[in-house]
Amino acid sequence: MTPITGSQYQISAGAYSAVVTELGAGLRELTYRGEPAIASYQPDELPPGAAGQLLAPWPNRIDGGRYSLGGADHQLDLSEPANGNAIHGLTRWMPWAAARHSAETVLLRTAVLGRAGYPFCLEM
Numbered sequence: 702m703t704p705i706t707g708s709q710y711q712i713s714a715g716a717y718s719a720v721v722t723e724l725g726a727g728l729r730e731l732t733y734r735g736e737p738a739i740a741s742y743q744p745d746e747l748p749p750g751a752a753g754q755l756l757a758p759w760p761n762r763i764d765g766g767r768y769s770l771g772g773a774d775h776q777l778d779l780s781e782p783a784n785g786n787a788i789h790g791l792t793r794w795m796p797w798a799a800a801r802h803s804a805e806t807v808l809l810r811t812a813v814l815g816r817a818g819y820p821f822c823l824e825m
Contacts, residue, residue, distance in 0.1 A: 704744035707796055710807040726797040726809045728753035754793045758813065758823055762786040766818065777818035791819060 707723025717738075720730040727748050730741040740752065748754050766777035766787035777787035797809035813823040 705747065706744050708799070709744055710799065710802055710809075712803075712805055712807050714805045721807050721809065722748075723796050723798075723809070724748075725751075725754035725793045725795065726811070727755075751789050751793060754789075755797075755825070756789040757792045757825060758819070758821075759787075759790050762788045775818050775820070787818075791816075792825065 705724070706727065706729065709723075709729070710721045712719050712721065716734045718730075718732045718735075719728060720741075721727065722729050722744070725748065728739065729744070729748070731738040740749075742748055742752060762781065762784070763777060763786060765785055766779045768775055768777075779785060779787055781788040791813050792811055795811050795813075797811045799807060800810045801808040811825055813819070813821075813825075815822055
């Protein structure tokens with residue numbers, strides 16, 4: 702059964718070991734010599750407070766979800782409606798596919814296609 706954070710990619714190099722998730726390309730676990738180096742979470746837990754997730758194309762918050770770029774005004778969906786903000790980008794809850802995975806590395810990729818408020822394409 703697939704955990705809610707999707708596929709889990711275990712990698713290690715030297716004294717480091719990590720687990721990266723399909724959901725948000727999250728760094729779910731990182732250890733050094735067997736000791737935790739970050740606060741981790743379980744495969745069937747959502748990342749607390751965006752822990753370890755890639756926040757793109759913007760981190761943090763965009764006040765009112767409004768911004769201007771190249772002379773055009775844009776309105777993003779308010780993903781933090783109680784505070785009137787667009788928060789933590791668009792890739793946090795997206796699946797990231799493995800482009801390459803070995804014992805020491807994992808390369809994940811995703812594509813943001815145009816949408817209301819973000820009429821651009823972005824491959825990462």
